[in-house]
Amino acid sequence: MRLYNSLTDTLEAFHPIGPTVTVYVCGITPYDTTHLGHAFTYTVFDVLIRYLEAQGRTVRYVQNVTDIDDDILRKSREVGEDWWSLGNRWTRHFIEDMIALNVRPPDQYPRATDVIPDIIAAVQDLLAAGVAYESGGSVYYRVAANPDFGRISRLAPAEMLAVANERGNIPDDPHKEDPLDFVLWQAHKPGEPSWPSPWGPGRPGWHIECSTMARRFLGESIDIHGGGGDLLFPHHACEIAQVEPLTGRPFVRFWLHVAMVHHAGAKMSKSLGNLIMVRDLLRTWSADAVRLYLAGHHYRRSWAHDEGELALAQMAAHRLKAAVTVAGGMAEPAAARRERWQEAIRRFEAAMANDLDTPQALAALDELAVAVLDAAAQGVDVAAVQQELRGRCRLFGLRLDADEPEDRVRRGWESHCQRFL
Numbered sequence: 001m002r003l004y005n006s007l008t009d010t011l012e013a014f015h016p017i018g019p020t021v022t023v024y025v026c027g028i029t030p031y032d033t034t035h036l037g038h039a040f041t042y043t044v045f046d047v048l049i050r051y052l053e054a055q056g057r058t059v060r061y062v063q064n065v066t067d068i069d070d071d072i073l074r075k076s077r078e079v080g081e082d083w084w085s086l087g088n089r090w091t092r093h094f095i096e097d098m099i100a101l102n103v104r105p106p107d108q109y110p111r112a113t114d115v116i117p118d119i120i121a122a123v124q125d126l127l128a129a130g131v132a133y134e135s136g137g138s139v140y141y142r143v144a145a146n147p148d149f150g151r152i153s154r155l156a157p158a159e160m161l162a163v164a165n166e167r168g169n170i171p172d173d174p175h176k177e178d179p180l181d182f183v184l185w186q187a188h189k190p191g192e193p194s195w196p197s198p199w200g201p202g203r204p205g206w207h208i209e210c211s212t213m214a215r216r217f218l219g220e221s222i223d224i225h226g227g228g229g230d231l232l233f234p235h236h237a238c239e240i241a242q243v244e245p246l247t248g249r250p251f252v253r254f255w256l257h258v259a260m261v262h263h264a265g266a267k268m269s270k271s272l273g274n275l276i277m278v279r280d281l282l283r284t285w286s287a288d289a290v291r292l293y294l295a296g297h298h299y300r301r302s303w304a305h306d307e308g309e310l311a312l313a314q315m316a317a318h319r320l321k322a323a324v325t326v327a328g329g330m331a332e333p334a335a336a337r338r339e340r341w342q343e344a345i346r347r348f349e350a351a352m353a354n355d356l357d358t359p360q361a362l363a364a365l366d367e368l369a370v371a372v373l374d375a376a377a378q379g380v381d382v383a384a385v386q387q388e389l390r391g392r393c394r395l396f397g398l399r400l401d402a403d404e405p406e407d408r409v410r411r412g413w414e415s416h417c418q419r420f421l
Contacts, residue, residue: 001051001353003224004300006232006255007152011355016223017253020058023049024214025106026227026235027064030090031075034097035275036294036305037261037268041228043291043397044258044299044356046103048224050395051352062217063106065091065420068113069206070168073192083193087111088420095417097278101287102397102405105412108217111419112209116195119204119212122242123184123197129245136175137187137200141207141241143180149241152255153233164234168206182238184208207238211251214239220247226256230267259297262304276305287405288321288398289314295358295396316366321400323369324390329379337375341385344368348392358396365392 001014016022025045028038042063049059066072067087076083091111098105112119123139126132131145143149150160161180165171171179183205188194194201204212214222220243225236236255243251260267264274281290293313297303333341344364351360368389376382393400397409404410 001055002355003254003256004355005253006236006257007252009154012254014254016057017221020060021052021224022218022222023059023061023224023226024210024218024222025061025063025225026210026231027066027109028091028094029066029069029071030087030094031072032270032275033090033094034278035268035270036263036278036281037228038094039097039101039278039290040261040294040297040299041226041258042098042103043101043294045226045256046397047295047358047395048256048356049104050397051356054391054395060108060218061104061106062108062110062214064210064213065109065111066206066209067091067111068193068203069209077191091420092417093279095413095420099405099410099413100282101278101291102399102409104397104409105416109416109419110213110217112204112213115209115212115216116204118216119208120185120195120197122208122212122215122246125246126184126242131241131245132184133177134199135177137202138175138183139185139199140176140181141184141238143178143182143241146241146245148244150233150237152237152240155233160233160237167230167234169234182207182234184242207235208242210235211239211242214251215243220251221249222252224254224256225252226258229257229259232257256299258299259302262302267302268305281310285310285314286317288317288400291397292316292362295362298359299356316362317398319366319369319373320389320393320398323372324386324393325401326373326376326382326386328376328382328386331378331380333375333380333382333385337371337380340371341368341388344371345388345392352395361392362396365389 002011003014005012049061052059072083072087076086132139132141153160164180185197185199186202186205188201194203240251262268263276266272266274268274289310293310296313344367348361348364351357351364372382372385372389
């Protein structure tokens with residue numbers, strides 16, 4: 001399998017570091033979820049993980065909940081709801097949507113506030129390494145101490161600052177040595193939750209949360225780290241900067257970034273209010289249709305929401321369900337027919353191995369479904385090829401003729417949900 005690595009800007013053969021493939025995906029900040037952009041990101045990684053598991057690999061998957069940061073506190077003030085209950089409520093909402101979409105749950109689903117002691121220890125280590133400094137009760141990362149800072153972004157320093165400012169950086173913080181320096185530990189502000197630390201009461205910065213959780217649950221070097229493309233800089237660049245000076249080796253083997261979904265002429269985002277919510281779509285369209293609609297776009301290419309495409313995805317879902325349930329005959333399939341089936345399967349496998357090219361893989365599946373229906377109508381025995389088709393549909397989380405999501409999906413997510421009641 002070849003995957004595009006954002007760090008090297010190339011397609012590379014995927015070889016895991018050890019016998020278990022380790023995957024970390026940045027999770028939601030729990031409010032106003034789950035929109036189509038969220039669904040695109042998490043279903044992309046669902047397909048990837050299902051594909052790796054179908055190859056016989058063991059995968060250890062961690063996804064986090066960013067339950068404490070500037071955004072959730074701002075939203076809490078806006079709606080007049082305690083930040084803890086707000087986060088729990090929206091996390092439960094997200095989990096319900098993931099179950100409805102039949103998304104494989106992560107093996108670990110930590111919230112940032114679960115690892116406050118680990119975060120404090122990481123900040124202390126960065127101070128000891130000389131790449132951080134304390135000022136005014138906060139601790140900052142000293143970007144100038146790391147000549148490789150931001151290399152994953154391939155941005156010039158002035159461009160880095162402009163992008164960082166759009167994504168939460170406060171350049172005029174008087175306690176900073178440099179406007180691009182980022183906060184590791186935020187000194188307590190009135191009305192905000194806080195935890196004790198060697199620098200006084202406060203809370204963690206956004207970036208240190210994810211790198212700490214990734215190391216805590218997956219180790220010092222992991223195979224795949226991903227999320228939405230808007231996280232590449234500054235979030236993922238900062239994660240690299242927080243880990244590699246301490247370990248002396250690469251933090252992540254492959255960085256995977258999922259492209260943005262657009263609607264009404266702009267990137268779908270909470271701030272713009274142009275959100276298409278998954279729950280609203282599921283009132284009209286089947287979960288399989290939504291999954292096929294999402295997988296009909298390559299994960300590295302931006303796209304815009306289109307109801308017409310969704311209608312076509314619903315038709316494709318009906319075809320696949322019909323193909324795996326149709327009753328065939330007793331006639332042995334001719335050699336030429338079997339070869340056409342196998343050719344479609346080979347094209348499916350080649351597409352999946354080529355940087356998870358799900359649009360081409362689905363085209364091969366649709367062709368196979370049409371061929372199965374045609375053969376069954378002619379009295380041909382299609383039982384064997386139906387099993388091949390069903391197994392590959394499973395990689396996309398399709399329910400087909402099942403009334404409910406997979407048992408492991410429901411049980412896994414509901415187990416995580418108990419911590420957000």
